[in-house]
Structure formats: structure tokens, C-alpha cells
Amino acid sequence: MIVSIEWLKQFVAIEESPEELADLLSKTGLEAEVVGVPHELPGIVVGHVESAIKHPDADKLKLCTVNDGKTVHQVVCGAPNVDAGQNIAFASIGSVLPGNFKIKKAKIRGVESSGMICSEKELQITDEHEGIMVLPDNLNPGDDFMSAYGYKYLSLELDITPNRPDAFSHQGVARDIAAVTNREFKHLSIDSVVSKGKETLSISMENDDCSRYIGGIVKNVKVGPSPEWLVEILKAAGQRSINNLVDISNYVLLEMGHPTHIFDYDKLDQKEILVRRAKKGETLTTLDEAKHKLNETHLLITDGKIPIALAGIMGGLNTAVSEETKTVLIESAYFDPVTIRKSAKSLQMSTDASKRFERGADPEGTIGGFCRVVSLLKELAGGELVSGMVDVYPKKFTKSEINLRRSELDLVLGYHVECKDVDRYLEALGFDHSYTNIDWTCTPPSFRPDIEREIDVIEEIARMVGYDSIPSDENINGVFRYDNPDSEITIDPIRGTFVGFGFHQIYSNSLQNNIIAGLSGKTPVKMMNPLSREMALLRTSLLPGLMKAADFNIKNGTPDLRLFELANVHEQTEDGFDGIHEYRHFAGIVMGDNQGQSVHSSVSHEDLFSLKGYLSGLFSEKYKMRFELRREDHPGFDYAQTIMINRQNVGAMGRLSSDWIEIMNLDLENAFGFEIILNPILNMMGRKKQYNRIATFPKIQRDLNLVMQKSQEVGPIVNLILKKGNNLIQSANPINVFIDEDALGKGLKSVTFSIEFQHNKKTLEDKDVTPVINDIIRVVEKEFLAKLRL
Secondary structure: OEEEHHHHOOOOOOOOOHHHHHHHHHHOOOEEEEEOOOOOOOOEEEEEEEEEEEOOOOOOOEEEEEEOOOOEEEEEEOOOOOOOOOEEEEEOOOOEEOOOEEOOOEEEOOEEEOOEEOOOOOOOOOOOOOOOOEEOOOOOOOOEHHHHOHHHHOEEEEEOOOOOHHHOOHHHHHHHHHHHHOOOOOOOOOOOOOOOOOOOOEEEEOOOOEEEEEEEEEEOOOOOOOOHHHHHHHHHOOOOOOOHHHHHHHHHHHHHOOOOEEEEHHHOOOOEEEEEEOOOOOEEEEOOOOEEEOOOOOEEEEOOOOEEEEOOOEEEHHHOOOOOOOOEEEEEEEEOHHHHHHHHHHOOOOOHHHHHHOOOOOOOHHHHHHHHHHHHHHHHHOOEEOOOOEEEOOOOOOOOOEEEEHHHHHHHHOOOOOHHHHHHHHHHOOOEEEEOOOEEEEEOOOOOOOOOOHHHHHHHHHHHHOHHHOOOOOOOOOOOOOOOOOOOOOOHHHHHHHHHOOOEEOOOOOEEOHHHHOOOOOOOOEOOOOOOHHHOEEOOOOHHHHHHHHHHHHHOOOOOEEEEEEEEEEEEOOOOHHHEEEEEEEEEEEEOEEEOOOOOOOOEEOOHHHHHHHHHHHHHHHOOOOEEEEEOOEOOEEEEEEEEEOOEEEEEEEEEOHHHHHHHOOOOOOOEEEEEEHHHHHHHHOOOOOOOOOOOOOOEEEEEEEEEEOOOOOHHHHHHHHHOOOOOEEEEEEEEEEOOHHHHOOOEEEEEEEEEEOOOOOOOOHHHHHHHHHHHHHHHHHHHOOEEOO
């Protein structure tokens, strides 16, 4: 929201510069920055156009003489509205306009031009650039432009948080300034309105979506341009003038923060107001000429039958005011915030009115908004109220009392605020309050729906004191003082290891559509209020997100990838919240070249074996866990292998499923991945480690060549060798594979195993090792049909 600093001065004295005021508001929780015209424009003065004649060599240019109070300058100007006798904003030679644009002497179509007659866009006041900015006649040539006139366009842009509907008005922002600076707040004085006629108006509501509706009929209005003061004040707040009726409604919105609407009463067929939900299939064309198809979730203002407005969002085009409007109906209402928020979101509409209603407007501000609009219609459009103020308010608004304890205030802030200061802050912020020796009894104002609990009141006190003014206490400590509260500390070594392997960590969206979330075969958790079909369910696997990331990188010229993700997945095992389970998963993808072609090495590709190496390096080498693979099917992989850690099934790896790739329409070939449930592994990592004394006796190495079927996996044989080692074998690794049908026979291969023997208490001899070797040869021949190669 853009607020005019000059407009704020109607409610509170402003002594700060625009930058200081922005800093003050930011410290109170209203994030602000200076926008619009700079508060200083050196060299820009009020000028007077003494003459404006046609340029001798250009039809669309004029040759002007401009008096800057000291000198008369010749200026070439192309604006269609420049004319003799005008006061204008003049930039002389050497002046610097916003955007660091320096004015220099120029020759335009053969005529010298000394200076520039400025438009509003060139001064960053508005985007208007089709003509020059014409100033009032009562200004003196030579006066500094900002001091004489431009100050009224100084403004701030506020980033209002969702809990502060009261800050969507100049009055609300000024209230905070007055409270924090201890200055007088000048309340807006609004006189009650008196009817001069006996017209009647029927207003009714079908449900609680509209808890208060005020309406009234005003006759004899004259639609026309707004007075200059209204045009200028709206311009300073970022609004464009339309006509006096629309401008009055916008002015009251920005001044008080309460939305109102003006209908052309003669265009209402039934001459009544009925607030109801839309019927399925109903349509309404709004003021922006967009046609909306409605359903039962949308709240409407109707004339009893026909929709005339989207309640709290935008009026209908069929009842919009025009130049022929003579009689109007004024609406000032309070609508349910949730209803308006859902309606605006479903229609993808965000208006000045909906922003305020969906945050919680002031139900007591409806009267002030109505009376303010009616009085301005009388002043600026000649209108007269002929129906009286019809106030339909079936369920009165009440605000509960809140007990603020002195002890709790001191405990939360860690700082003692004097009672007189607390009283002053509460009074300045609009609270009704009283104090005893131990606490305050507070009733928040109706324009602060966000204040419901004691902690909310404490936050208001902290805002007024200033968070930066509350001293820090180094003696304060909490339960984590002697412990590390970082839940990621056990996962960081996993992350660091894979980064060391050359992987990049990614963060993918945890929300997926029904097809992708169901790929894993698990039941996904449905969102209660999804943003779209593509984000309707919580993910059950990390693999789809990694696959999309890989596909994106490939299509953007990065075919060699190693990606991983550490995140949570969810599964619905039974109905209700108790049936939702959350798991920590670790997943990764590799594809492309493991090592590129160079003069030093040949190219090698990522495959199942390189992937196995990364996982083995993490679990076997780093954490000394037992890492095994078993051939089993898995929905996410072709050639799938179940990952066993310490004999516990924790996940799977393999080539990414071609079915998944086809369903997701991705360009992935020869991509390999894994997905692991981390929860059981983290429990293993927490176990105490047992350290053994280093063996000082020498190792003995033996190589064993075994001939076996090509299809035989060597992992089970390695496990058997270790099992039969009688605690003498330290390691057994396959180091060579030989295939030759002439030497070995069809369908056979020879695998060389390097076996290391070592004893903790003595030096081993052949008589110790040979029986073990013979036992291994006998068992592998029996269980795997593997024979010793002679």
C-alpha cells in the first residue's frame, strides 16, 4: 500500500524525513520504503511559460519561452498540452532528474533548447507522460519545486502483514506513528447524516457471510471531474482520478480503510438488496469487464434476483455509475474474511477491497464509512440522502476482555516496561483498559481482529517499545545450552560424504499430482485445500523430483549428473490423521559420464557398479556397516537390488524404471538411482562403537581362482568366504574376471578372489591357512557349483 506523507499529516505531526519515517514504521512492524518523487530535486524550479509558438521545422513541437524567476530560457517541447501562461516544473541546464538523467543544452530540429519542461513521469510522481505537469497559478516562478509544490507527492510503500487490516489506511498508519512517538493523534471527525426524504430500502441476508450491511439512497448527484485537491491527494497515494463518485469511494477507502461501494440505483430492477451465495452456473460481469462463472462458494450482492456485485471484491458492470447517473445506492458492509478470501482466490482476483475484507475489516467502521461517503457526495456532487441510513446488524460484534499479567509481560520481554508507559501505549492503540496492582484488563478495539490473547497484547507493547530498544541479557539461557539442538547434525556427515563424491544436493517440491504421487504404489496423503491439481498430494517418494531435476538439466545442456536429496515423504496407511506416517528418505541419481575423455584417461560411464561404489563408500567405509544387495523387484527400478544395511532392508537401487520415465514424459536414458529410508540407519548410527586393538602380526595373502557360471553373482561367494574364515580372514575381494570359452567352456567365467589372513596373537603359517582354503573350495563347489581353476 502507498501512503502519502502529506496525507498522514492530517492525523499526526510528522517531523521525520521520508527515510527516517520509513525506518520508524519498519521498527513498529510496518515494513516501509520511500517511493515516488525524491524528497530533493536540485535544480527543478517552478517556471512560467511566457509564450508557446509552433516550431518552424516540426508540426508536433513548440518553441517556448520559460521564465525561471531569474532568466528567460528558450525550450523546445513536444507535449500537446503546453501553452502560454502556465506554471510548470522546469529543469534548467545541469539539473539531474530521477534516474540520474542530466539536463544538457541541445539542438532540436535546428533550434537550441536550454532546459526541459517536465512531465509527472520524469519526476517519478505518476506514469503520466503524454503531457507536461501543469502547476497551480498561485506559485511563484523561481521557487524550488519540491518546497513549493512537490512535497505533497512524497510517499511510502508499506508491505502490510496479513494480521494488520487496520494498517491499510492513512488513519491506521498515523495511529501507530502517534503511539510510538507519543504525539497527538487527530481522530477523523465524521458527522452523522440526516435524511431529507422518505425513500425506503429493503436489505436482507441469507446467512452469516454478511453480518452487517448498511445502505442508503442518495439523489440528485452530479457526476463530473473531482476537485483538484482530491485528484492530487489520490495521485500521491498511487491512485488515478476517474470521476467524483468513484474518487470519493477510493478516498474513503484510503483514508479510513473501510471499503464502500456506490451503485447506480436506477439500474437496480428490484430496488432492494439481498446478500446470498451464488447459484451454480450464475455469471457476473464485473467492473473490469471480465465475465465470471460462479458457484456456491461465491458471495453475491443482488437486487433481490440479479447479481450486481461480488461481495467484498468488485462491483458489477451492470450497475456501475456513469455520466448519466442521478441516484445512487451507498453500500458499507462487513463480510466474513474466510468467505471473501476463498472467493477472491478461486476467481484469481485481488482488489483493494478484498485485501481488507479477507484480513478482517472493522465491523464498527461501517457507519463511519457510510457517513463519510454521504457527506462527501453532498459536498462534491450535490447529492442528498433520501432514505436514511438502513443498518441491518442481526448479530452484534463483541470483543472479549484479555487479562495482561505484569509477571508475564516482564517474563516474555525480559525487560521491565513502566506501568505508565504500558497505559499510554494501550490508550494510544485504542484499547479500553484498566489496571490493578498485578495486571491489566484490556479490550482490543474493533479494528484489531488479530488481537485475541495475552501474548498478542504483549507483542503490541514490544512493538511500541521497539525491539531494538529492549536490551539483550547474556545471562538468559535455555534447555539447549549444553546440548546441540540441531536435528540435522546426524545427517550432515551423509550430506558431506556425497558432496565429496561429486553429488549436488537439490530441494524438490513436496507436493505432486495424483499420477506421480501414486507411482510408488503407496497411498499418498491428500491436501485439504490444494492450490492446484498438480500440487494436490504429498509425495511418497523422492525419485520423481530427482528425475524432473535431471531431465531439466539434460535439456539445458548438462548431461553428466550426480544428484541427491534428503527430505521427508508421507504415506496414508489408514483413514484419519492417525493414519498419516512421515519418513526421512535419502535418494540419488547418477547418469552420463563418470569420467570424461582426456589425454590422461579414457571415458567411463555411470552405471549400477559406480552407484554401488558410492553407497558402499558411505556405509561400509565411513560407518563400518554391513552393506549388501539382494536381487528383488521394486516399482521404481529396472534391474532392482534391495539395499540391506546390517541385514535390515532399508531401500532399493537400480536403473530408473522405464515405465516411470514414460509416464512422466522425461528424456532420461541409462539413469541409475537409489532411495533409502534413513530412520533405521540413523538409529544404527547412534549405537556405541567398539574399538579393537590394532593387530601387530603380519598378514598373509592368498589368491583363489574359481570357475563358475557367468550368471553367478560373486557377492554371496565373498560372504561365504568370510563366514568360513574361522576369524582368520580379514577381507576377501574379487579382483579379476576371465572369460574364454576355449579355455573354460561355454557359459563359464573364472573369478580371482584376493583373500587376506591375519591373527591377533601369532604369526600365521601354511598349516593354519591351508585347511581354511580347502574348506572354502569344498563348500563353494557344493553350494555354487564353483570349481578351483587348475
